[in-house]
Amino acid sequence: MKGYDQVIFTNELLHHRSVGSQIEETRRTWEERCSWFPAAQRDLYSRCSKIYEECLEKYGNKNYEFYANRNRLRVEHRVNTKSYRDREERRSHMSMEHLKGYKASPTSNGQYGSVKPMQLFYCF
Known part of the structure; x- marks a missing residue:
């Protein structure tokens, strides 16, 4: 069985x-x-960028920026706004002259900015 x-x-x-x-x-x-x-x-999502461009033209920069900030639109949909272009312009021309005279604080061994190398640990 x-x-x-x-x-x-x-x-x-x-x-x-x-x-x-x-x-x-x-x-x-x-x-x-x-x-x-x-x-x-898929077709509708591929048209998103074009729709946002049309809205920017139709409603103007101020209203579109308010909408983009409120709804947290992606960067690719904000590239045509005035504030985004101004922000990128400021970022690209940021001066670093205020850091010219700075130097690192002394380390525990009294030297400026030099660090002793660590001892390697060999386990095998």
Whole structure:
């Protein structure tokens, strides 16, 4: 006589068959009703930059900047605004003359800015 690890009853078998058929039905329904959505979403997202450019032209710099700051738009959607260009201009021409006479504070061994190399730990 054979020994079986697990006994499958009729109601369990019917349950597995109904779940399997429901998965197929769900997939077919999705393909009929919703398969257009990913392509449409991709098209709309690809138009975002163009829509933001049109809004900047239509509503002006001040209103668009208020909207961009409030909704935290990404940098690629802000590059055409006046404040972004001004901020980048200031950042690119930032002077470092105020650091000219600075020097590092003395270290614990009394020397300025020199650090003793660490001893390597050899474990093998």
